[in-house]
Amino acid sequence: MKHLFPFVFAGCLPLANAMQPLDEAQMSDVTGAGIGAAFDNVVIYSGDYQSANDFQLRLRLTDALDPEYLTLSELRFHRSGAEAGGINSGGFFGTVEDPFVVGDLRTITERHVGQIDPDGSGNDITGSRSHTAFYTGFPAADVVQKNRDFYDWSRRDGINRVGVDTATPRYSNQSTTYARGLPNNFFSSAPSVNIGNLTSVSADYQAYLQELEDRLDGATDKFDLHFRLDAITDENRVLGADNQFLAFVDVEGARLYGTSTYIWAHSNQGERIGSNLTRYGNNGAPMYADRGLAMAMTTGLRADVIRITADPRGVAGSQLELRGVDVYLPLGSVDQPLTVSTVQFEQTQRYTWKNPVKLSPTTQLRMEIAGLPQDVAQAPQGNIFIQSLSFGDALDEEVITGRRHVHLRDANGNIVETVDDVVHRAFVPKTVTYNEQVLRYNQNNPNNPIPTIPNQNVVEIKGLEIQRLVITTQDLNR
Amino acid sequence: MKNCIFWLLAIGWMPYSVAQSMQPLADDELQATTGQAGMTVSARYEFGEDTRVSYVNEDADYVDTQRYWLVIDNITGAIEFKNLKIDLISNFGAAGNKSAIQITLPETLTYSEFKTDGVYLGPGKEVSNDHRFIMGLEIDGQLQFPAQTTMNIFSLR
Numbered sequence: 001m002k003h004l005f006p007f008v009f010a011g012c013l014p015l016a017n018a019m020q021p022l023d024e025a026q027m028s029d030v031t032g033a034g035i036g037a038a039f040d041n042v043v044i045y046s047g048d049y050q051s052a053n054d055f056q057l058r059l060r061l062t063d064a065l066d067p068e069y070l071t072l073s074e075l076r077f078h079r080s081g082a083e084a085g086g087i088n089s090g091g092f093f094g095t096v097e098d099p100f101v102v103g104d105l106r107t108i109t110e111r112h113v114g115q116i117d118p119d120g121s122g123n124d125i126t127g128s129r130s131h132t133a134f135y136t137g138f139p140a141a142d143v144v145q146k147n148r149d150f151y152d153w154s155r156r157d158g159i160n161r162v163g164v165d166t167a168t169p170r171y172s173n174q175s176t177t178y179a180r181g182l183p184n185n186f187f188s189s190a191p192s193v194n195i196g197n198l199t200s201v202s203a204d205y206q207a208y209l210q211e212l213e214d215r216l217d218g219a220t221d222k223f224d225l226h227f228r229l230d231a232i233t234d235e236n237r238v239l240g241a242d243n244q245f246l247a248f249v250d251v252e253g254a255r256l257y258g259t260s261t262y263i264w265a266h267s268n269q270g271e272r273i274g275s276n277l278t279r280y281g282n283n284g285a286p287m288y289a290d291r292g293l294a295m296a297m298t299t300g301l302r303a304d305v306i307r308i309t310a311d312p313r314g315v316a317g318s319q320l321e322l323r324g325v326d327v328y329l330p331l332g333s334v335d336q337p338l339t340v341s342t343v344q345f346e347q348t349q350r351y352t353w354k355n356p357v358k359l360s361p362t363t364q365l366r367m368e369i370a371g372l373p374q375d376v377a378q379a380p381q382g383n384i385f386i387q388s389l390s391f392g393d394a395l396d397e398e399v400i401t402g403r404r405h406v407h408l409r410d411a412n413g414n415i416v417e418t419v420d421d422v423v424h425r426a427f428v429p430k431t432v433t434y435n436e437q438v439l440r441y442n443q444n445n446p447n448n449p450i451p452t453i454p455n456q457n458v459v460e461i462k463g464l465e466i467q468r469l470v471i472t473t474q475d476l477n478r
Numbered sequence: 479m480k481n482c483i484f485w486l487l488a489i490g491w492m493p494y495s496v497a498q499s500m501q502p503l504a505d506d507e508l509q510a511t512t513g514q515a516g517m518t519v520s521a522r523y524e525f526g527e528d529t530r531v532s533y534v535n536e537d538a539d540y541v542d543t544q545r546y547w548l549v550i551d552n553i554t555g556a557i558e559f560k561n562l563k564i565d566l567i568s569n570f571g572a573a574g575n576k577s578a579i580q581i582t583l584p585e586t587l588t589y590s591e592f593k594t595d596g597v598y599l600g601p602g603k604e605v606s607n608d609h610r611f612i613m614g615l616e617i618d619g620q621l622q623f624p625a626q627t628t629m630n631i632f633s634l635r
Contacts, residue, residue, distance in 0.1 A: 063614070
């Protein structure tokens with residue numbers, strides 16, 4: 001088999017001899033060419049672990065006679081809510097108008113201004129360099145993240161659109177509210193509270209968020225993903241599957257947005273090994289850090305639920321659920337390329353960290369995001385929103401933080417019903433608990449519904465910026 | 479295997495023999511070909527001992543003059559799929575007037591002890607004591623595509 005390829009590729013030689021790399025100006029001329037793809041009836045199914053129709057992907061982690069494995073199995077992917085593996089469980093992914101794109105050549109230009117030589121004449125001018133990049137984009141790649149912080153959204157441009165105080169200043173002589181964004185005393189037992197414009201602003205906010213869902217509905221279905229992870233190690237090699245089990249992972253109601261990758265060849269965009277070279281052999285060799293293949297990747301994910309189950313029989317108490325997830329993470333940009341290279345790295349022998357023993361340098365992989373150019377000043381920002389966390393068993397007293405009355409209010413701020421002793425749980429915002437009662441009330445009173453309120457998030461990580469990032473791999477067994 | 483060699487040779491010569499005359503088809507020309515190029519493919523690929531993929535960047539300008547190879551060593555096992563369909567269609571899209579290559583994924587994709595001894599990095603196209611083991615990969619079992627999943631590929635022109 002291996003002797004065949006020289007004959008095969010010999011046929012291409014007359015062409016290969018004539019091929020010359022294009023320079024940036026020539027590359028720019030072909031910008032715009034690309035291939036689109038749209039998928040229909042997407043569904044993948046495999047049987048249970050160790051059953052007749054199972055599927056196992058095993059990563060061998062060690063190069064030994066009895067290696068250690070990480071095994072992925074029970075791979076199931078289908079339209080959200082459908083029966084796994086059913087013939088009607090497929091969903092669509094991409095359309096003609098909004099396809100999966102690959103091979104699109106695009107010109108990207110740095111914001112950084114420096115001395116450049118655009119025509120290769122040796123005469124530098126002041127300007128920004130442009131690169132021709134290979135673009136890959138998922139459906140809805142142009143969509144950006146919505147602001148899921150209602151308090152922040154309702155006070156944009158310095159204007160409090162609700163019209164009444166929605167956060168008590170935390171002076172020492174004042175009470176503290178944890179319901180930022182809602183009129184003060186909204187959750188109190190006061191029969192009537194001035195809620196200002198809350199009802200209309202809340203409706204506007206729901207419409208604002210719904211724009212994203214409507215846009216994504218036209219680009220892709222929501223999908224569910226399930227897989228199982230097992231680990232075979234020296235400690236459990238002779239034990240049963242239950243002892244080798246790591247976790248079930250389930251992602252429900254998920255779809256990507258704003259997800260794309262640019263790849264280009266670059267030279268000297270600010271990456272460097274750093275001032276401390278003592279732990280890198282060959283002065284950071286073999287790969288130059290400041291030239292090679294560069295990437296800029298952005299990933300956006302909306303998911304209703306991400307669940308990790310740590311018991312092979314699926315016991316509720318072993319589950320951790322993230323609900324209402326919205327993650328948007330840029331990784332690299334045209335000014336801060338993400339590069340992957342190899343280096344000779346001198347690592348510290350394990351268990352000698354108190355009195356470090358340095359080992360001979362070995363070849364390792366390094367991922368780097370270049371330093372932020374000073375004149376660019378602002379790196380692309382990412383945000384992570386998680387509406388609530390759940391620990392499986394809703395009746396577990398360990399996660400119940402208390403039982404309090406919930407006072408349901410109409411659109412004018414008047415209490416219409418008080419629900420006694422409603423269970424409140426850890427890592428579930430009060431707004432989520434309140435809205436659960438609103439939905440129950442509205443089902444019982446379909447002719448006199450009351451409004452829900454904007455949900456808060458239990459996790460908000462906002463404005464994630466990478467100034468510079470270097471990750472160098474190490475050997476775990478040394 | 480002999481058939482396989484023939485087709486690989488044929489594909490290898492193809493760019494040289496036809497490159498001069500290749501022109502992209504317009505949408506109306508593509509529409510005229512609908513239904514004429516459909517085919518269904520079932521296949522099984524078996525990899526013999528010592529099948530290896532080695533890669534090096536000949537043009538790399540390393541500080542270290544040693545050339546480093548990425549080696550996927552000793553690929554063995556088999557991959558089999560049933561009823562992969564390829565067709566040209568002209569009625570794709572919301573307006574029903576877009577031409578595309580439509581690939582219907584196979585009903586099943588079966589891996590039979592498909593594995594590699596490891597992915598290595600080191601000085602030379604064959605694995606030696608100087609190569610670093612990065613990771614091994616083994617795939618076994620069956621993936622099912624029960625809903626006739628289609629992939630429609632089209633030009634962005």
